[in-house]
Amino acid sequence: MPGIDESLLEAMRLPGARGALVADWISGLALGAVGEAPGGDAEATAAETAELARLALESPTLAPGSGGGASGGTTVEDLILTTADAYQLLRLVVTPFDSTVFLYLWLDRRDGNLALARIRLAEMADRLVLG
Amino acid sequence: MTAAAPTHTTAPALLAGLAADGATGVLTTSSGVLHLAAGEVVHADSAMSPALGELLTRSGALAPENWWEAVRRAGVRRRVGRHLVERGRLTTGALELCHLGALFDAAYFALLHDDRPARFRPGVAHWLGAVRPVPAAAVLRESRRRRALLQRIWPDPAVDTAPLARTSGAGRTKLPPRRGRALALVDGASTAAQIASALACRTFHTLVELRRLAADGLVIPAPPRPAAALRGPAAPGAAWDEPETALLRRLLDALEAL
Numbered sequence: 001m002p003g004i005d006e007s008l009l010e011a012m013r014l015p016g017a018r019g020a021l022v023a024d025w026i027s028g029l030a031l032g033a034v035g036e037a038p039g040g041d042a043e044a045t046a047a048e049t050a051e052l053a054r055l056a057l058e059s060p061t062l063a064p065g066s067g068g069g070a071s072g073g074t075t076v077e078d079l080i081l082t083t084a085d086a087y088q089l090l091r092l093v094v095t096p097f098d099s100t101v102f103l104y105l106w107l108d109r110r111d112g113n114l115a116l117a118r119i120r121l122a123e124m125a126d127r128l129v130l131g
Numbered sequence: 132m133t134a135a136a137p138t139h140t141t142a143p144a145l146l147a148g149l150a151a152d153g154a155t156g157v158l159t160t161s162s163g164v165l166h167l168a169a170g171e172v173v174h175a176d177s178a179m180s181p182a183l184g185e186l187l188t189r190s191g192a193l194a195p196e197n198w199w200e201a202v203r204r205a206g207v208r209r210r211v212g213r214h215l216v217e218r219g220r221l222t223t224g225a226l227e228l229c230h231l232g233a234l235f236d237a238a239y240f241a242l243l244h245d246d247r248p249a250r251f252r253p254g255v256a257h258w259l260g261a262v263r264p265v266p267a268a269a270v271l272r273e274s275r276r277r278r279a280l281l282q283r284i285w286p287d288p289a290v291d292t293a294p295l296a297r298t299s300g301a302g303r304t305k306l307p308p309r310r311g312r313a314l315a316l317v318d319g320a321s322t323a324a325q326i327a328s329a330l331a332c333r334t335f336h337t338l339v340e341l342r343r344l345a346a347d348g349l350v351i352p353a354p355p356r357p358a359a360a361l362r363g364p365a366a367p368g369a370a371w372d373e374p375e376t377a378l379l380r381r382l383l384d385a386l387e388a389l
Contacts, residue, residue, distance in 0.1 A: 003223035026336045029273055035346050058307035096192035098332040101230050128224035
C-alpha cells in the first residue's frame, strides 16, 4: 500500500520524469519531494505551484465546484503547464478528511508522454488515499 | 526518565540543539508541545489546533470507535498509526497526509512565541508511533514561512485569536467554498480555533481563510463584550488555553471513551 514516498518514486518511473512532489495548495508546504525541481529548490516549487493551484481552485467561474468537497463536473482535476522543454503537471488529491494537497510532476518534454503521465498521476492520487 | 533542569532557552534554539543531539522526548513551549524521536519531530499538539483523531473522526474519514479501538489496542505499544493501517481503516498515504497536516498545524502554534522559554523532557515517545518523522529544521522553516504568509495576506494577528464578527459587506459576494464555510461560522463570539474545530479543519488553514476575509473587509475582530458574557464553560479548543490543561482535557476525553 503506497505512502507518500512510494507514490513519488512511482511517479519518477514515468518516462521523462525529472522531479515529483506532494504539496499543500493553501499553505504551500512540500509534504514530500523526490528528484530535481525547476530552479533547484523543491520547497520554492511547492509554494509557487500551490499558488497556481489555489488561483484555479478559487476561481468562481473556471471550476466553481472546487475546494468545497463537492464532486461532479466542475471541480479542478489537473493543471497542465507546458514550456518548450518540459511539462509540469498538477493533480489534486481528494481525501475524506481536511487536506488540501496535490501531486506535482516535472517531465522532460523530449521523453515525456503527457497523456500517459496524466492518467498515471490520477491513478496514483487515488491509490495514495484509497489504497 | 528525569526531568531536565529548567532553562531559559527559546523554543527554536532548544529544538535546533535537540535535533543536532538526536534527542527523543517532549519539548513543551508556552503554546504547545513537540514530540521528538532521534532528533526528528514525530508529533505535535497545541490547544489551538485539532488533534489527528479529531480531524479523522469528525470529518467522517474514520469511525470514532475504530479510532479508540486503535488507541486502546496499540497505544501502549506506541503503534496506533500502524494499527489503523494494518486493520485497513486507512491507507498509509491517507494516514501520512492527515498526520502531516495535523503535525505542521500544531507545530505552527507551538512555535508561535519564539522568544519565550521552552523546556524539554527526555525519553518519552508518543503513543501514535512514528508515522512520517519531519526534520526539526523543516518544521522551524515552515513555521516561519506560515507566519510570513499570514502577514502578507492581512497583517492583523488579532484575527487569529479574537472572537470574530461579520461586517455588513459579508454575504454579498460569492466566495470560494472553504472561505464561505469559514464565514458562515463567524458569529461575533467564536474564535478562529473554535471555527476550525467546528469545521474539522486545520486551524492554520482556517486562519488563511479568515485573514483573507479580513483583507476583503468581510470579517473583523469582534468589539469587546461585557466580562459577564464571556464567562461560562470553556468551549473545546478555546483559544490560548494553557497547553497542559488542554492536553489533560484531551487525555480525560480519551480515558472516558475507553
